[in-house]
Amino acid sequence: MRAAVIVFPGSNCDRDLAVAFERAGADVTMVWHKDDHLPEGTDIVGIPGGFSFGDYLRCGAIAAKSPISRSVAAHAGRGGYVLGVCNGFQVLTETGLLPGALMRNSNLKFICKPVELIVETTDSAFTGGYQKGQGLTVPVAHHDGNYQVDEATLAQLRAEDRIAFTYADNPNGSTADIAGVLSANRRVLGMMPHPERAVDAAHGGTDGVAMFRSLAEGLVSA
Amino acid sequence: MKVRVDVMLKTGVLDPQGEAVRHALGSLGFEGVGKVRQGKVIELDVAEGTSEDTIRDMCEKLLANTVIENYAIEVLG
Numbered sequence: 001m002r003a004a005v006i007v008f009p010g011s012n013c014d015r016d017l018a019v020a021f022e023r024a025g026a027d028v029t030m031v032w033h034k035d036d037h038l039p040e041g042t043d044i045v046g047i048p049g050g051f052s053f054g055d056y057l058r059c060g061a062i063a064a065k066s067p068i069s070r071s072v073a074a075h076a077g078r079g080g081y082v083l084g085v086c087n088g089f090q091v092l093t094e095t096g097l098l099p100g101a102l103m104r105n106s107n108l109k110f111i112c113k114p115v116e117l118i119v120e121t122t123d124s125a126f127t128g129g130y131q132k133g134q135g136l137t138v139p140v141a142h143h144d145g146n147y148q149v150d151e152a153t154l155a156q157l158r159a160e161d162r163i164a165f166t167y168a169d170n171p172n173g174s175t176a177d178i179a180g181v182l183s184a185n186r187r188v189l190g191m192m193p194h195p196e197r198a199v200d201a202a203h204g205g206t207d208g209v210a211m212f213r214s215l216a217e218g219l220v221s222a
Numbered sequence: 223m224k225v226r227v228d229v230m231l232k233t234g235v236l237d238p239q240g241e242a243v244r245h246a247l248g249s250l251g252f253e254g255v256g257k258v259r260q261g262k263v264i265e266l267d268v269a270e271g272t273s274e275d276t277i278r279d280m281c282e283k284l285l286a287n288t289v290i291e292n293y294a295i296e297v298l299g
Contacts, residue, residue, distance in 0.1 A: 057284070057285070058287055061284065061287065062284075065283070065284060093289070094287065099289075100289065101287055101289045101290045103235075103236065103238070103290065104238050104239055105238070106236070106238045107238070108238055108239065108242055146236075146238070148235065148236065148290060173236070173238070
C-alpha cells in the first residue's frame with residue numbers, strides 16, 4: 001500500500017496519520033499542499049487533522065482550494081482511496097467529495113475526549129476489519145464536528161449504507177449521530193474521530209488498528 | 223470598486239452561535255429577542271468593472287459554502 005499524507009500549513013496530525021499507515025505496512029510519502037500532483041502509484045491519500053490555514057473563512061475551506069486538492073479530487077475520481085480525519089473530513093466536504101457540512105459543535109465547546117463509536121457498515125475497505133454494531137473507543141478533538149446534512153441526503157446515505165460510524169453518545173449535535181460517512185463508491189471516508197490516535201497501547205487504546213490493517217489488506221487498484 | 227458580500231446560514235440550518243447570543247441577550251435582561259442568526263460580512267476591493275458574475279463565482283467557489291450558506295452581493299461603488 002502506497003499512502004500519501006497531505007500536509008497543509010496548520011496540519012498537526014500528519015505525522016500521527018503517517019505512523020498509523022506505516023505500522024500497517026504502507027510506504028508513506030508526505031505531500032506539501034503546494035505540490036500539484038500525488039506520488040506515482042498512490043493507493044490512498046490521507047488528509048490529516050489539524051487547523052489548516054488557521055480555520056480561516058470556514059474549517060477546511062482554504063485547504064480545499066490548495067493545488068494538491070485538485071489532484072486529490074482527480075485521484076478520488078479515478079476510484080482512488082481517500083481517508084480524511086477531523087480537519088481532513090472538513091476538507092472533504094468543502095471539496096464536495098463527501099456530502100454535508102461540519103458546523104460548530106452544538107454546545108459551542110471544543111471537545112477533546114475518547115468517545116464510543118458504533119460501526120454501522122463493514123462494507124468498505126476502511127471498516128471491513130470490524131463487526132457491524134461493534135463499539136470502538138476512539139478520541140475526538142474538534143470544535144466544528146457537528147455534521148449536518150439535509151433530509152434527502154440523509155435518506156440517500158442510509159439507503160446506500162454509507163454511514164460508516166455513529167456516536168454512541170452524540171457529543172457535538174451531528175445529524176443522526178453521524179461520525180463518519182463514505183462516498184458513493186465507498187472509497188472515500190471522512191470521519192471526525194481520530195483512528196490514528198488509537199493504534200498503540202500508549203495511546204490508551206488500539207481500536208483504530210483494524211482500520212489501517214484492513215486498508216493494507218483490502219485495497220483494490222484504482 | 224468596493225463590494226460587500228453577506229454570508230448567512232440558510233434558513234433551517236441550526237445556528238448554535240446565534241442561539242448562544244440569543245441566550246446571552248436574554249440573560250442581560252433584553253426581552254423579546256425571538257431569534258438570532260449570526261453570519262459574516264466580507265468586504266472586497268476589486269478592479270473597476272469586475273462583473274457581478276465574477277463576484278458570484280467567487281462566492282460559489284470560496285466565500286460561501288452553498289451547502290449550508292446563502293450569500294448576498296452588494297456593490298458599494
